[in-house]
Amino acid sequence: SKRAFIAGVADDNGYGWAIAKSLAAAGAEILVGTWVPALNIFETSLRRGKFDESRVLPDGSLMEITKVYPLDAVFDNPDDVPEDIKSNKRYAGSSNWTVKEVAESVKQDFGSIDILVHSLxxxxxxxxxxxxxxxxxxxxxxxxxxxxxxxxxxxxxxxxxxxxxxxxxxxxxxxxxxxxxxxxxxxxxxxxxxxxxxxxxxxxxxxx
Ligand code: NAD
The missing domain is CATH 3.40.50.720 (NAD(P)-binding Rossmann-like Domain)
Known part of the structure; x- marks a missing residue:
């Protein structure tokens, strides 16, 4: 089966979520990249079942998101991140969220992906x-x-x-x-x- 990474999912209202669902319904494994400042609330909501209704796939099963990666697509490397962002409370709790680091993490975790969607x-x-x-x-x-x-x-x-x-x-x-x-x-x-x-x-x- 295919493995997809969808960048730009932080709730169940946007295109990223809808695309993730279509890909999941077609049998793909789903990884998402979530904007760092939105990560906490997204993960909490997922865990608490807030999105369960919108996770339902056509066959009645629930879409599984194998892994949520924190991501800020504006920065390629840690060297690009300015001090005020680095020390920002909403960013300090997460790590490895620049584009190259996320790519590296995905590679380490899964080896490769088949589909990349930029929905941000x-x-x-x-x-x-x-x-x-x-x-x-x-x-x-x-x-x-x-x-x-x-x-x-x-x-x-x-x-x-x-x-x-x-x-x-x-x-x-x-x-x-x-x-x-x-x-x-x-x-x-x-x-x-x-x-x-x-x-x-x-x-x-x-x-x-
Ligand atoms: P959305 O709010 O669901 O998705 C945008 C996402 O981008 C959000 O989750 C936000 O957290 C994330 N984001 C913002 N800055 C980021 C950054 N620096 N790094 C990582 N993530 C970041 O809204 P949407 O409308 O579904 O948008 C998805 C795509 O669809 C966008 O490219 C948008 O321009 C495009 N689009 C939307 C419409 C529409 O009618 N809503 C129409 C045409 C195109």
């Missing part, structure tokens, strides 16, 4: 129009929101969508450009474009 985004200034967005906000959106694996984009990459600011439309354009060489990734791009907003945590932050 973060635009700190998403509610600001692009012209009012600071350089830092813009670069932060680009940094967190692009991946060159199987990714989820949004139609705002090519059409004007009011409210999708802060460099997020640019981040999605970059993501599509980076994803284009991988032919099967385009399938998700088109599906998402035709489905309209899903009221995930990220989408609520934008006011969708």
């Amino acid at each position: 985004a973060n635009g700190p200034e998403v509610s600001k129009p692009l012209l009012e967005t600071s350089r830092n906000g813009y670069l932060a959106a680009l940094s967190a929101s692009r991946g060159s694996s199987l990714s989820l984009t949004y139609i705002a990459s090519e059409r004007i969508i009011p409210g999708y600011g802060g460099g997020m439309s640019s981040a999605k354009a970059a993501l599509e450009s980076d994803t284009r060489p991988h032919s099967f990734a385009r399938y998700i791009i088109h599906r998402i474009k035709s489905t309209g907003p899903l009221r995930s945590r990220a989408a609520k932050a934008i006011g969708f």
Whole structure:
């Protein structure tokens, strides 16, 4: 059976969770990467059965998440992590959450994966129009929101969508450009474009 790593799952409302369920229903083993500040509440909720109802698969069994890895996709190596994040209480309790360290941990734990899904985004200034967005906000959106694996984009990459600011439309354009060489990734791009907003945590932050 296939082993999948889905980056960007921190509750049961988003695309990451839905994709994990589809893959689990198809028989895949599920590993997830959860944003470090959201890790505690996600693991606690999982343990306490808060997601049990949404874990039910079509055959009646519950989706198992084999392992939850803390992840902050903005940092590649420990050397990239600034002091204020390192000493932040929400980060200090976890370790090995930079991109390279997570990849290393997964390799140590499981050897390899078959499927990698990038289902994360973060635009700190998403509610600001692009012209009012600071350089830092813009670069932060680009940094967190692009991946060159199987990714989820949004139609705002090519059409004007009011409210999708802060460099997020640019981040999605970059993501599509980076994803284009991988032919099967385009399938998700088109599906998402035709489905309209899903009221995930990220989408609520934008006011969708
Ligand atoms: P979501 O809130 O469920 O998922 C986004 C996740 O990204 C969250 O779990 C958050 O904790 C995580 N995250 C943010 N910064 C991170 C970081 N630095 N490192 C690791 N994780 C980080 O919302 P969603 O809407 O399901 O988003 C999933 C993907 O789908 C995103 O790429 C989003 O842009 C895309 N998308 C969503 C919609 C929609 O309608 N909701 C439409 C098109 C595309």
